[in-house]
Amino acid sequence: MEQLALFPEKGQSTGIPDGLLTYLPGLIEAGPGSLLMDQLVHSATWKQKSVQMYDKQVLTPRLSAWYADPDTYDYTHLRRSTPNLWTPELLQLKSLVEPIAGVQFNSVLLNYYRDGNDSVAWHSDNEKALGTHPTIASLSFGQVRAFDIRCKADHRQKYSIRLEHGSLLIMKGNLQQEWEHRIAKSPKRMAPRLNLTFRIVTKA
Ligand SMILES: O=C(O)CCC(=O)C(=O)O
Numbered sequence: 001m002e003q004l005a006l007f008p009e010k011g012q013s014t015g016i017p018d019g020l021l022t023y024l025p026g027l028i029e030a031g032p033g034s035l036l037m038d039q040l041v042h043s044a045t046w047k048q049k050s051v052q053m054y055d056k057q058v059l060t061p062r063l064s065a066w067y068a069d070p071d072t073y074d075y076t077h078l079r080r081s082t083p084n085l086w087t088p089e090l091l092q093l094k095s096l097v098e099p100i101a102g103v104q105f106n107s108v109l110l111n112y113y114r115d116g117n118d119s120v121a122w123h124s125d126n127e128k129a130l131g132t133h134p135t136i137a138s139l140s141f142g143q144v145r146a147f148d149i150r151c152k153a154d155h156r157q158k159y160s161i162r163l164e165h166g167s168l169l170i171m172k173g174n175l176q177q178e179w180e181h182r183i184a185k186s187p188k189r190m191a192p193r194l195n196l197t198f199r200i201v202t203k204a
């Protein structure tokens with residue numbers, strides 16, 4: 001019953017093991033959320049990263065932008081391109097999610113999914129700089145997309161949450177150690193989606 005209360009929307013999976021995720025739909029109202037999304041999409045300095053896939057360089061199927069506290073610059077630039085300085089809108093969102101997540105973040109990664117062809121493949125956010133049990137606060141705007149998780153040790157243990165416009169998802173506990181997550185491509189016609197993941201990066 002507890003899971004039903006946590007994922008009240010139609011189509012949400014139930015039975016996700018406790019302590020991995022907290023989903024809060026409607027944290028930001030639809031109207032203000034859309035304005036904020038437009039503002040962030042237009043003002044962010046978007047990059048499309050390329051990654052080595054076997055013997056070729058492949059562009060990641062989404063745009064991203066990275067913002068962080070200045071005192072993290074000396075070590076974050078090793079992992080990503082040099083971060084941008086916080087904007088007032090991003091600082092406001094950081095203050096909104098921190099009391100809910102119970103931690104203070106020093107960085108945020110923005111991902112922009114232009115349509116259903118944009119995605120993020122199965123991965124864990126388990127880089128050294130994030131620590132072993134990171135709390136990550138993930139805000140979603142725009143198109144509802146499926147956020148899938150699967151257990152690394154048993155891929156049959158798989159669940160899905162629809163991340164709605166204005167929702168907050170907190171990833172925590174063992175999620176990054178024992179599970180992977182993704183936003184899969186969709187053959188359906190899809191509007192743009194903006195996602196913000198607030199993180200704490202430390203000197204690894
Ligand atoms: O877009 C999302 O909801 C997830 C993004 C993600 O997993 C990441 O940036 O590491």
Ligand SMILES: [Fe+2]
Binds near residue numbers: 123
């Ligand atoms: Fe992730």
